[in-house]
Each structure stands twice: as structure tokens, then as C-alpha cells.
């Protein structure tokens with residue numbers, strides 16, 4: 419396993435913000451951590467990055483406890499922080515070239531470090547902005563630079579905290595493509611947090627839903643949507659009069675409608691349950707249970 423998290427707990431002062439969080443990740447797996455504000459996503463990711471000391475539990479990243487990790491371990495970890503604000507007067511390619519030098523001693527025959535600047539600029543779509551000063555970049559270009567900084571050392575594990583905030587649709591599409599290539603072609607294991615359910619659904623092999631410091635569900639998009647009963651929303655008209663029903667078996671319902679109404683049936687619409695429905699149901703049910711206990 420590339421990531422192993424077992425019984426992770428985190429307490430700030432008197433408040434427990436992570437209770438018994440357990441999950442793992444295989445090489446090349448993309449995991450998305452979803453959850454409402456304050457659920458503990460950033461805290462979890464910061465513990466895995468070695469930036470926060472946990473209160474209890476076992477955590478291993480590439481077989482090493484991040485709390486006791488050395489520079490060699492750090493050279494294999496990529497982190498995309500919220501936004502790079504330093505070095506405004508540096509040019510994009512200069513900064514990447516400079517940061518890349520830190521990784522050179524950790525190059526191996528199988529993983530050449532750092533990523534050559536020209537290739538990296540191309541991969542993140544910043545070739546045209548290579549000579550620009552960082553302070554002149556647009557918000558989206560800055561975010562692409564953040565991603566480039568995160569992967570300049572060709573990490574084995576990449577942590578992305580809300581990576582596409584502020585991206586336009588094209589930048590988002592390209593970023594998704596990049597994440598998929600990192601995972602599929604290079605075997606990079608990726609843990610990302612996002613509030614964008616569509617993003618989680620497109621990118622992640624597995625989604626972990628975190629609510630109030632606990633993982634309340636995990637699985638692929640299809641598995642999570644299947645967890646929720648009474649999901650599909652079916653609408654139709656009979657002689658112009660509208661009807662609507664929720665059902666777990668829309669195929670059987672539609673078959674019945676055709677046999678009962680034949681040609682009088684119109685405007686048939688079946689809306690499959692989405693990850694959003696599943697997510698909202700899970701989080702609301704969990705909040706209700708907590709309020710009752």
C-alpha cells in the first residue's frame with residue numbers, strides 16, 4: 419500500500435476533529451476526499467503530508483510515518499498548496515528550474531528527477547507563459563504553476579487540496595486529463611480534496627466521504643449512488659397530464675407504464691440518481707443521526 423491510515427485521531431485542544439479515520443491506497447490509485455466544510459479533509463491531508471502531528475493512530479505514506487520522515491521521503495511526495503505567492507518577480511521557467519534542482523540528488527534510474535522544465539511547462543499548459551513574471555499570471559495560470567511546483571520532483575504520491583478552484587472549464591478539463599495521466603501512465607498515487615462532485619466522480623477510483631471527522635462511506639461513484647434507495651426520478655404524462663415517481667427499479671416502472679398506457683404515454687424522462695444525490699443523502703443522514711444521539 420502507498421497510503422495506510424489506521425485509526426487516525428486528531429484533537430485540537432478539547433475538540434476531536436478526526437475520529438478513527440481508516441483507509442488505504444494502492445499505487446496509481448486516485449482517491450477523492452469529499453465532505454462538508456470543517457469535516458477534517460485538510461487536517462487529514464496535512465497529517466499525511468507530515469505538516470501536522472496526529473493525536474493517535476497509525477499513518478504510513480510510502481511505508482514511512484510522515485511524522486518521522488526524512489528528505490528522501492519528502493522528495494517522493496508532491497504537494498499542491500493553495501497558491502504560490504512568493505517570487506513574484508521571478509519568471510515561471512526560472513522558478514521551476516530552481517525548485518527542480520532540489521530533487522536532482524534524489525533521481526533514480528527508474529524515476530528521473532526533476533522533471534525537465536520544458537516538458538513540465540508543456541504538461542501543465544504553461545509553455546506560452548514560460549517567460550512571464552509570476553506576479554503577472556492570471557488566477558488560472560497561477561494554479562497551473564502550483565500544480566507544476568507540486569509535480570516538478572516527479573512524486574510517487576501527490577496531495578491536492580481543492581486543486582481546481584478558480585479554473586475555467588478548459589483549464590479544469592486539461593487538469594483532469596493531467597491527473598489521469600499521472601495516475602495511469604506514471605503510477606502516481608493521488609489524494610485530492612474537492613467540493614466538486616463532478617470532479618470527484620470523473621477522477622477518483624474511490625471516493626471517501628468524510629463528515630464531522632468520520633468516514634461515513636467509501637466506494638466508486640457507482641457504489642455510492644447504489645447505496646441510496648428510492649433513487650431514480652421518473653416523469654411522464656398520460657394524455658397530457660403530468661406524473662412523477664421515485665423508484666429503485668425504473669426499468670420495471672417504465673415497462674409497466676408502456677403496457678398500461680401504450681400510445682397515451684408521453685414526455686417520458688428517467689433521471690438516474692447522481693453522486694450528488696448520494697452525497698447529500700449520506701451527509702444529511704449522518705447529521706440527523708448525530709443530532710439525535
Ligand SMILES: Nc1ncnc2c1ncn2[C@@H]1O[C@H](COP(=O)(O)OP(=O)(O)OP(=O)(O)O)[C@@H](O)[C@H]1O
Nearest residue numbers: 430431435453454455456457458459460461462611
Ligand atoms: N489549527 C487548528 N486549531 C483548532 N482547530 C482547528 C485547526 N485547524 C482546523 N481546525 C478545526 O478542525 C476541523 C476540521 O477542519 P479542516 O480544515 O480539516 O476541515 P475541511 O474538511 O478541510 O474543511 P473545508 O472544506 O472548509 O476546507 C474544523 O472544525 C476546524 O475548525
